[in-house]
Amino acid sequence: MSAGPKIFLTRELPPDSMAILRRHSQLTYNQDDRVLDKQELIDGLKDADGLLCLLNDTIDADVINANPNLRVISNFAVGFNNIDVNAATARKLPITNTPGVLTETTADMAFALLMAAARRVAEGDRFVRTRGWNGWGPLQFLGCEVTGATLGLVGLGRIGKSMIQRAKGFEMPVVYWNRTRMSEKEESALGVTYKSLDDVMTHSDFVSVHVALNDETHHLIGAEQISRMKPTGILINTSRGPVVDESALVEALKSRSIGGAGLDVYENEPLLEPELYDLPTAVLAPHLGSATLQTRTKMGNMAAENCLAACDGKRPPNLVNPEVWD
Numbered sequence: 001m002s003a004g005p006k007i008f009l010t011r012e013l014p015p016d017s018m019a020i021l022r023r024h025s026q027l028t029y030n031q032d033d034r035v036l037d038k039q040e041l042i043d044g045l046k047d048a049d050g051l052l053c054l055l056n057d058t059i060d061a062d063v064i065n066a067n068p069n070l071r072v073i074s075n076f077a078v079g080f081n082n083i084d085v086n087a088a089t090a091r092k093l094p095i096t097n098t099p100g101v102l103t104e105t106t107a108d109m110a111f112a113l114l115m116a117a118a119r120r121v122a123e124g125d126r127f128v129r130t131r132g133w134n135g136w137g138p139l140q141f142l143g144c145e146v147t148g149a150t151l152g153l154v155g156l157g158r159i160g161k162s163m164i165q166r167a168k169g170f171e172m173p174v175v176y177w178n179r180t181r182m183s184e185k186e187e188s189a190l191g192v193t194y195k196s197l198d199d200v201m202t203h204s205d206f207v208s209v210h211v212a213l214n215d216e217t218h219h220l221i222g223a224e225q226i227s228r229m230k231p232t233g234i235l236i237n238t239s240r241g242p243v244v245d246e247s248a249l250v251e252a253l254k255s256r257s258i259g260g261a262g263l264d265v266y267e268n269e270p271l272l273e274p275e276l277y278d279l280p281t282a283v284l285a286p287h288l289g290s291a292t293l294q295t296r297t298k299m300g301n302m303a304a305e306n307c308l309a310a311c312d313g314k315r316p317p318n319l320v321n322p323e324v325w326d
């Protein structure tokens with residue numbers, strides 16, 4: 001084992017990132033391809049200088065306080081709602097994330113879900129596999145038009161903005177809601193129109209959600225917002241499951257009061273609302289937003305760099321709680 005700080009990693013990362021960690025640290029990691037439970041997390045980080053964890057590791061106050069010598073929690077994700085940031089900040093423990101490197105990849109996934117839901121790709125795939133298809137038909141699997149349809153963005157951070165580029169290619173007018181409205185100059189440079197959240201829901205053919213999960217955005221898209229959608233409207237979520245009230249969404253899909261959904265994230269991953277599994281107008285992906293080898297490698301290298309820097313007493317590049325450093 002090489003010298004360097006002791007790092008505990010909760011799951012194997014892409015090979016390049018593993019090589020960096022092995023080269024620069026005394027690495028121990030969970031070699032089982034599964035999420036660790038609380039006690040396993042606590043045991044694993046007992047002697048560690050740095051913890052490198054994933055978005056489905058629950059890093060609560062007990063885990064954070066289990067090792068008073070821990071110097072950093074490096075999350076392999078841009079979202080960090082899995083970590084009790086207040087508990088970490090209270091003991092001046094830096095937390096880092098991996099912003100920027102997964103922006104385009106996640107926007108690609110949101111657009112893939114949008115296209116798949118609009119054109120019934122998953123339904124068609126399932127149908128062909130039944131071996132029951134008896135040939136082309138003029139009324140078979142009619143979907144909805146994407147070109148020229150209105151895209152509503154809920155949240156206009158990095159990934160939301162990246163959706164605008166894709167929408168342009170499909171000549172889609174873009175309306176958006178964001179907690180903070182952009183300046184008119186920025187809006188006209190991006191070619192987007194600001195609306196209230198209610199109006200985004202009402203006027204869009206596709207609503208794509210791109211906000212971070214926090215206390216303010218939990219169930220931001222609830223029954224009332226969903227009820228404002230067009231009967232043909234399609235809801236896309238690649239952010240975090242709890243931003244959308246999943247049971248309200250199920251009700252809307254069941255009663256066909258909206259046209260469909262493209263979901264990559266769920267309220268209680270890996271479990272879904274039971275009825276969701278059987279609703280044909282929902283396209284369901286298993287949280288694949290950043291899932292390409294190139295992007296996961298960039299995320300892994302960034303998470304490793306953050307972890308190693310903080311263990312070495314240097315300010316990590318992607319601090320989410322900068323107040324612990326200043």
Ligand code: GLV
Pocket residue numbers: 055076077078079080102289290
């Ligand atoms: C993925 O969901 C991430 O937050 O990085």
